[in-house]
Amino acid sequence: MNIINIEHIAKVYQVGDVEVHALQDVSLRIDQNEYVAIMGPSGSGKSTLMNMLGCLDTPSYGKYEFKDKNVSLMSDNELAGIRNKEIGFVFQTFNLLPRSDALHNVELPLIYAGIDKQERKERARQALINVGLEDRIHHKPNELSGGQRQRVAIARALVSNPAIILADEPTGNLDSKTGEEIMLLCHEIHKKGNTIILVTHEEDIAKHAARIVRLKDGRIEKDELVPNRYIPSVKNSTINFG
């Protein structure tokens, strides 16, 4: 099933007198349960595209359909609702609330979804267990390692059972071993049936995906399936993903 359908979108930023074309004439379709990596040099528009896909931003031109609904026509509140229920964000810098513990961070999307306390706590706890953090539930972000913080962020992205996970350089701030653990987690999540779109500029990371979209100067340069896809081994997994 087709989840994302963008046609000829462009994003133009006005900086003083100069028009910056962050995206130009980009068309892309992404189906349910795809695993897509977006690659490209710095400044090529990867983050801009991700923000668009994640309904954080709307295109200057072109059409964006999310689950057959035209996003360009939605109000701010409707966009917030889509972000809350259909999209899970994972950021390079984790972006957890520093003063709240892991459980409360994971609960947050459910709070905005208006889910009552008991169910919320239970689901947040389960999400933390699923990413292997059952013994870190009441730790604050500054009491966690980088990898653990990113797992909290992933648990937060997953907790409301979104249609897609958008990860903008999720391993960018992690060492390669920890990065590999996070990628294993993504693999598990994908296997469970989720749609994952991740931005990276590391070929090794991108190889986890089944499809790579390459951007250059705001245009899609290449859109190809990965021939020798890397499947992480579950043997050395520390994660008990159910």
Added chain:
Amino acid sequence: MISNKIDTVLFELREGLIIAWQAIRANKVRSFLTMLGIIIGISSVVLMTTAIKGIDASFQKGISALGTDVLYIDKWAWFTNEEWWKMRNRRKITMDDYHKFAEMAQLPLATAPVTNAARKVRYGDNVIENVILNGSSSDYVKTTNFTFDEGRFYNEIESKGSRYVAVVGSEVAKKLFTHGSGLDKYIKIGGVEFRVCGILTEQGSFILGSFNPDNQVFIPIGTIFKHFLNEEWGTITINVRAKNPSMIADTKAEAEGIMRKVRGLKFHQEDDFSVNQQEGLMSNYNTVVGVIQIAGLFITGLSLFVGAIGIMNIMFVSVKERTKEIGVRKAIGAKKRTILSQFLLESSVICLLGGLVGLLIAVIASLLLDKFFPTSIQISAVIIAMSVALITGIIAGLAPAYTAAKLDPVEALRYE
């Protein structure tokens, strides 16, 4: 459907409160400093209303002890703008004037000559300096509403015989007789020995100032002239009590006529005496209350204004500091109004906390003030204070909260 909507609003309110509380706790010192203006504002508004209520109650009590239907014929006009040097040149009012007046006056319930001095009063080791000493006749008590804890007022025989008997006010008695009853004890007034024949119940209050009988001593007028004042030099006041409040005007008119006759004034001559009334006291009192009210409102308004500016400022800082957090919240589904209410709640909670602290301070202060006049915190004052705090919080939080709510999520997330 509607109940569902209310549910969501209540839910968001509760969650918002929790978030606000966390934010306030994270910056305890800053939050407290921000609250100072509100604390001062709220405590002053509560204290002001409490003080006015207290002053009012004690004034009413005091004024009725003095009797609202009493006229005071004096050389001086008590509450007037008339030039004092004019009155200074008036002839003094003498005991002779009084006797003539008392004989002719038909309307009064009672009349009494009064004069006073200030003397040291001693009982054993207990000494009070500068006690107001009233000399009068036994009829004086009929011009007041005095009630007695013990004993009675001196009687006609004692008065006419210029005996050494004294009636003491409640405050004086409290200070002199630290152990046991003071009745029939002998006290020294200005070195002269007197027997205490009566002790007054607490009558008035501080607002009456020198009118307050609680701090006074009453002795026969003949005795005061014998030992403490020279009858030839001093002037006296004639207290005249009307039969009832509705007769005051008639009694006053009669008193003025008789006094002119007694003083031998020709028709073209001005009065060389004044007939005073407590209305003057009342207008004095109203001025006092008015001043307190204006000062209180000024302090309240100013500190609430400063407090509101402070809170607005701190909320702007808070929004700036938490730009990234706002971006994250928006990314995971917070709506504009969720962010708006989060910050509005935060500033309201700060103000309400400030209001509570202010209230607490006002309660403590009013307990301390209770030593001087009866106070009790009014429920209405509490409600007003808390609503004022809440409104201040909402107004101060409005602009910062709106700024936060309309932040662009992408920009906010990029903010470092």
